[in-house]
Amino acid sequence: MGDVEHIQTAEQQGVSRRSFIKGVIATGASVSASNYVLRGGHGVALAQAPGSVERLVTLTVNGQQRRVDVMPQETLATTLRYKLGLTGTKIGCDRAECGACTVLVDGVAHYSCSTLTHQVRGREVMTIEGLEGADGSLHPVQQAVVDLQGFQCAFCMSGFVMNMVELTNENPDATRAEAAQHLSGNLCRCVDYNRILNVAEKACELTRNGMRS
Amino acid sequence: MAVIRDKMPAFQLFQPASTGEALGVLDQYGADAWVLAGGLDSWDWFKDRVKKPAAVVDLGGIESLRSIRSFGGTVEIGAMATLREVVRNPDVSSQFSLLVEATELAASPQIRNQGTIGGNIGQDTRCWYYRDGWSCYRAGGNICYADTPTAMNREHAILGASRCVAVNPSDTAPALVALDAEMVVENSGGQRVIPAQDFFIGPAIDIMRMTVLQPGDILTSIRIPSTWAGQRFYFEKSRDRAVWDFPLANVASAARITNGVIEDIRIVANGVAPYPVRFTAAEDAVRGEAVSDETAERAGEIAIRGVRPLAHNGYKVALLRNLVKRSVRGAEA
Numbered sequence A: 001m002g003d004v005e006h007i008q009t010a011e012q013q014g015v016s017r018r019s020f021i022k023g024v025i026a027t028g029a030s031v032s033a034s035n036y037v038l039r040g041g042h043g044v045a046l047a048q049a050p051g052s053v054e055r056l057v058t059l060t061v062n063g064q065q066r067r068v069d070v071m072p073q074e075t076l077a078t079t080l081r082y083k084l085g086l087t088g089t090k091i092g093c094d095r096a097e098c099g100a101c102t103v104l105v106d107g108v109a110h111y112s113c114s115t116l117t118h119q120v121r122g123r124e125v126m127t128i129e130g131l132e133g134a135d136g137s138l139h140p141v142q143q144a145v146v147d148l149q150g151f152q153c154a155f156c157m158s159g160f161v162m163n164m165v166e167l168t169n170e171n172p173d174a175t176r177a178e179a180a181q182h183l184s185g186n187l188c189r190c191v192d193y194n195r196i197l198n199v200a201e202k203a204c205e206l207t208r209n210g211m212r213s
Numbered sequence B: 001m002a003v004i005r006d007k008m009p010a011f012q013l014f015q016p017a018s019t020g021e022a023l024g025v026l027d028q029y030g031a032d033a034w035v036l037a038g039g040l041d042s043w044d045w046f047k048d049r050v051k052k053p054a055a056v057v058d059l060g061g062i063e064s065l066r067s068i069r070s071f072g073g074t075v076e077i078g079a080m081a082t083l084r085e086v087v088r089n090p091d092v093s094s095q096f097s098l099l100v101e102a103t104e105l106a107a108s109p110q111i112r113n114q115g116t117i118g119g120n121i122g123q124d125t126r127c128w129y130y131r132d133g134w135s136c137y138r139a140g141g142n143i144c145y146a147d148t149p150t151a152m153n154r155e156h157a158i159l160g161a162s163r164c165v166a167v168n169p170s171d172t173a174p175a176l177v178a179l180d181a182e183m184v185v186e187n188s189g190g191q192r193v194i195p196a197q198d199f200f201i202g203p204a205i206d207i208m209r210m211t212v213l214q215p216g217d218i219l220t221s222i223r224i225p226s227t228w229a230g231q232r233f234y235f236e237k238s239r240d241r242a243v244w245d246f247p248l249a250n251v252a253s254a255a256r257i258t259n260g261v262i263e264d265i266r267i268v269a270n271g272v273a274p275y276p277v278r279f280t281a282a283e284d285a286v287r288g289e290a291v292s293d294e295t296a297e298r299a300g301e302i303a304i305r306g307v308r309p310l311a312h313n314g315y316k317v318a319l320l321r322n323l324v325k326r327s328v329r330g331a332e333a
C-alpha cells in the first residue's frame, strides 16, 4: 500500500504520474540494458483494468527497498537484471529447466525466470549481490567457492550458490548425497559437478564451524 | 513467422485477497481468464503464445487456500499449498506417506518450492505437438499428430485414449486417487465436492480438458479421508532422468493387509493414459488373496488387458505390468 501513498504524494507535489514513472525507470535501469527494457512497449500499457495490479511497486531486494515499474507479465529475472541492474542472476533456459536464475524468496530457492515479479511483492528477495556482509566479509558459500576454485565458466554459479545458501541454512549437516539431491534443480554445462559438490560440502563445514550464514 | 519465446505477451494481472473476489474476476472474464497458482505449468503456454489469456488471476494472496489442516482423521490440503509444504507437513507424512513419496519425485526442488498441489493436479498434458501450438484435437482441431505411424509418441498413451493419445503427467494425481481423496471446487454458484477418480477426465468425456474444472471454477482444497491412513503404501516412478522428468509411467497403491492377506487395495497408474487409471479388475482379483509373487503377477497381467500401444511406446506395456506387480507385492518383497 506504501506504493499508492507514494504516488499520491508525487502527484500532490505536482509531479505528473508519467514523469514520476519515467524517473523510476531511469534510476532503476542499468544503462546497457535500457533498450531491452523499453522493447516491452512503454507508453502503451499504462492504462489499467480496474482491480488489476498497480505497476509501480516497491520490492525488497537484498534488504533494500527498491521502487520499480513492473509490467504485469514481467518475470523476476527480467526485473532484477534489466531494471535493478542486478546482473549476477543469470538467465539460461527461461523455462524452469536449468537453475541459472535461482534466487531466494523468503529464504526459499525459486527460479526467477519462472516467477512473476508481482508474485514476490511484500516478500524478501535475495540475490547473489546480497550475500557479502556489510563489512565486505564473504558468505560461507562464497568463501568455499574461492577456497576450492569451484566452477569453470561459472555461468551456472550464481544459481548454484543461491541454492547452496538455502542448503547451508536448512541443513548444514548435509551429506554429499543430500547436497546433490538439494542441488539437483541446477545444471552445469561444464559438468563441474564434482567440484561443485566439494564446494557445497565445504560451505556446510564452514557454516557448522560458526562462520556467518 | 518467427515466434518470440522469451518475454510473455501482455495480460491483466489480478491478485485478489479472497476467493470471492477471485471468483468475481473469473466470472467477468470467462474463458479469457487463467487461474494462476505457482505458474510452472502456465509460463510455457504464455511464452510460446499458445494460450493467450486476457486476465490472469493469481491466487497467491489468498491465505485461506494455503493451509493444511487435520480434523477427525481427515487431512485437508489447501490447493495453494506448495509441493514442498505438502512433503514437510507432519500429518501428511505420518498418515499418507504415499503422497509424500509421489510429491518428492515430481520435477525439481525449486519447482516443488513454488509449484502447488492444485497446479500439479491441474496441469495440462506434455504432448509436444499440442504444447507447441499445433491445432490438434485437444486444441480444437481435427487431427491427432501423435497417433500416426511416423509420429514421436514414445511418451504417449497405451490405455484410455479416444482420438487424443496424450497422457496425464502428474505424479501426485495417482496417489490422490489411490487415497480416495476428494476435490473441493468453488464457483460463484457454490461449492461441489468431487471424488478424485472423477475429477480427472479422458478425451472421451472432453477432449480439451484434463479435469472437470471449467472456466469460473477454483479448486480450493483436497481432502484425504482417514480410510487409508497409515496403511501399506507403494509408489514408483519410471523416468528417463532422475530429476525434472515427467513419469514415463508411475504407480501408486494403498493396501490394507492383515496377516499377509490383502483385505482391500487401490492400484492407480499415471503416464499411461489421459487420466490416472484405477485398475479395479486387478484390485478385485487380488482382494482376499495372500501377498505373493503369484498374486502380484496376476494383478500385472490383468492391468495390461486392453492396451493399445502406438508405434514407439510398446515398452510401456511391460513397464506398466511390472509396476502394477511390484505395487501389489510391496516394497518389503
Ligand SMILES: Cc1cc2nc3c(=O)[nH]c(=O)nc-3n(C[C@H](O)[C@H](O)[C@H](O)COP(=O)(O)OP(=O)(O)OC[C@H]3O[C@@H](n4cnc5c(N)ncnc54)[C@H](O)[C@@H]3O)c2cc1C
Pocket: A095, A096, A097, B034, B035, B036, B037, B038, B039, B040, B041, B042, B043, B059, B079, B080, B083, B105, B106, B107, B108, B111, B114, B115, B116, B117, B118, B119, B120, B121, B122, B123, B124, B169, B170, B171, B172, B213, B217, B218, B219, B220, B244, B245, B246, B247
Ligand atoms: C521443467 C518441469 C518439470 C516438471 N516435472 C514434473 C514431474 O516430474 N512430475 C509432475 O507431476 N509435474 C512436473 N512438472 C509440473 C509441475 O510440477 C507442475 O507444473 C506444478 O506442480 C504446477 O503447479 P503450479 O502451482 O506451478 O501450477 P500453475 O501453472 O499455476 O497451474 C497449472 C494449471 O492448473 C490450474 N490451476 C492451478 N491451481 C488451480 C486452482 N486452485 N483452481 C483452479 N485451477 C488451478 C491453472 O489454471 C493451470 O492451468 C514439471 C514442470 C516443469 C516446468
Ligand code: SF4
Pocket: B125, B127, B128, B129, B130, B136, B137, B138, B139, B143, B144, B145, B146, B147, B156, B163, B164, B165, B166
Ligand atoms: S495426443 Fe492429443 S494433444 Fe497430442 S497431438 Fe494428439 S490430439 Fe493433440
Ligand code: FES
Pocket: A090, A091, A092, A093, A094, A095, A096, A097, A098, A099, A100, A101, A102, A111, A112, A113, A114
Ligand atoms: S533460466 Fe530459470 S531455470 Fe533456467
Ligand code: FES
Pocket: A151, A152, A153, A154, A155, A156, A157, A187, A188, A189, A190, A191, A192
Ligand atoms: S561452470 Fe560452466 S556452466 Fe557450470
